[in-house]
Structures are given as C-alpha cells and as structure tokens.
Amino acid sequence: MTQLLKGEKMNKAVRLNELRLYINRVRKFKVDDLAKEFNVSRRTILRDLEELSILGVPLISEVGANGGYQVLEEKNLLAVSFTKEETFSIFFALLSLKHFISLPFESEYNSIIKKFYLNLNGKMKDEIDLIKNKIDFKIDNQSKESPLLKELFLAAIANEPLWISYLGVKREIQPLGLFSQYGRWYCPSYCYLRKEFRLFRCDRISEIRSSERIDKIKLKETTLNEIINSLITKKEYELIVELTPEGVEKYKSTVPQNYHISLDDNGYGVVKGSISETEIDFFADFFMQMGEYAKVVEPMELRTEIKNKIMRLSDIYL
Numbered sequence: 001m002t003q004l005l006k007g008e009k010m011n012k013a014v015r016l017n018e019l020r021l022y023i024n025r026v027r028k029f030k031v032d033d034l035a036k037e038f039n040v041s042r043r044t045i046l047r048d049l050e051e052l053s054i055l056g057v058p059l060i061s062e063v064g065a066n067g068g069y070q071v072l073e074e075k076n077l078l079a080v081s082f083t084k085e086e087t088f089s090i091f092f093a094l095l096s097l098k099h100f101i102s103l104p105f106e107s108e109y110n111s112i113i114k115k116f117y118l119n120l121n122g123k124m125k126d127e128i129d130l131i132k133n134k135i136d137f138k139i140d141n142q143s144k145e146s147p148l149l150k151e152l153f154l155a156a157i158a159n160e161p162l163w164i165s166y167l168g169v170k171r172e173i174q175p176l177g178l179f180s181q182y183g184r185w186y187c188p189s190y191c192y193l194r195k196e197f198r199l200f201r202c203d204r205i206s207e208i209r210s211s212e213r214i215d216k217i218k219l220k221e222t223t224l225n226e227i228i229n230s231l232i233t234k235k236e237y238e239l240i241v242e243l244t245p246e247g248v249e250k251y252k253s254t255v256p257q258n259y260h261i262s263l264d265d266n267g268y269g270v271v272k273g274s275i276s277e278t279e280i281d282f283f284a285d286f287f288m289q290m291g292e293y294a295k296v297v298e299p300m301e302l303r304t305e306i307k308n309k310i311m312r313l314s315d316i317y318l
Contacts, residue, residue: 015040016048019034019049023059023071030069031069034049054114057071058072087120088131091128100180102202104149106150145203152187152205155174155175156176156178160211161211161213161216163208163210164200165205166282172211174189174217176224181232185202186200188200188224188228197227197230199231199234235276235277236277237276237277237299238299239272239275240272240296241270241295242268243269243270243271243294245266245267245268247269248261248263250293260272275299280305288310
C-alpha cells in the first residue's frame, strides 16, 4: 500500500518516486497490480515505467501467463533528494563540461544530463532553463579531438599498461590518470622505454591496444597531482621543422595533423608548433626516422639531442 490513501490522486513527480520505491521493494510486479495500487489506469503505469526506464531504473519484461516486470539491480534505484542550491550546483558542474570537444564518458555524460533534467519537477526545470541562459563556459585552444579518453581512463583505474601509437610511434605506457589544461587533455604515464614518467597529449594518441606485460609497476600509491606538477613545470619550446616535398608526404601519411604546415609553390613545407621539455627525447627519435627529409631548425635543445643520438649510433658501428 502506498503512503497515500487509495481514493486520493497524487501528482506525477510524487507518483514516480513512490513507484520507484515500491518496485524496488517488491522486485517483481504486474502492470495491473501497479495500476490498482496507485489508483491510475494501466496506460498511465506503462508510461510511468517507460519514464523510469529512461531515468535509469533497470527493468526487464517477462513474457508468458505469469509474466510481468522485474527489477534487475538495486544499486541504481537509490532515491536521493537535493536542495534547490545543490541542484543548481550539480547542473552548474555539468554545464562546465559541455564545451569540451572530448570527454572520457561522452555518451554517458549526455545521458546523465537528460536523466537529471527529466527527474526535476516543473518549477525546477523552469529555473534550470533560466540558469542555462545566464552562464556559459569557453574552452580555449582545444583544436583536436581525443577519442580515446575513456580507454586511457579505464586503464589508469585498472592500473593496466597499454601500447599506444603516439604521433605514429609505438610506445608502451602505464597511464596514471587524466587532466585537462587550456582545453587539452593530457595523460601522465610511466613510459617503459624511458623508464620514467612522461606527459602524453591525448589528441596525439591515435591507437591503443592491451599490453601483455606482467612486470607492471604499482601506481596506486603514486599521487597524480605530484606527477602532474613535476611534469607541467617543464619548459615549452617553439618547434620549427623544414620538410622536403618527400618529407611533407611522409609526415602527412604517418602523423595526425597536430601542427600547422605551410607549403611553398615547390612543395617544400615548414612545420610549426610547440613541444614540452619532456617531449624532446620523443621528437628526436621521431624526426631522426624521417632522415634527410626533415631538418629541425628550433629548438636548439632538440637539435642537440638529435646530434647526440647520431653520435651514439656512430659509436656502435665504428
């Protein structure tokens, strides 16, 4: 028996809340029984069940003479009440994410927005609509999508290593987490090749696959903020690289277009952008692979690292 008397009518918001609590308690039920319990028509109950399903209540229908509905999980049926200010705060936080080109759980984010909004009463919906016209956020400098954020995030939670393709170069890493700065997503990770933490820009990661490494390091006690602070304090350098026509074709065919390329009438190109101090070693390997088709002009630190690598290779073949 619901909290209201049989002969009384309840408004929709109250009825949906009572209905959610009721089916959570009985677990299995039939539409006709609910219609009688809540003193409404069978069609109304069917509409209510459909709306509860949209709001995230996991229901499954059972066919047959003794069929009906069954609740799959209890954990999604917790009824939580928020004050007016708490509701505004939640919606404020959700709005702050909408301008990101990429999110770790993008489809889930859109679903949350819909469920949250549908669960509000009419007056609160009107006030939320007013908020949407009174506040906005702009995320600057995020020019590239990062479609693999969810996979990186889940690997960080599971403490699992991955093979990634970073600007076309394979690297084995163990993600520590994600953070966003100036509209770009970054994945601080342990790099097994360099045996230290490195900062990887997520929009430069074009491929991910599982690693079979069994000697993975323990990162659960590692503080994300400490690693981030140690990595983002590294210097930024202006990158200028001259490409031959062959180099332009090679660059375009193997690398996501993360940097601006200007071309002259003869097909020669110049790549411009910026790189972090933590990326000097990576880009030294990258442009060395392009051989005579690429010439690094700036920064000097990158030129020096390439020279040092060439000298070490020369020593091997003396």
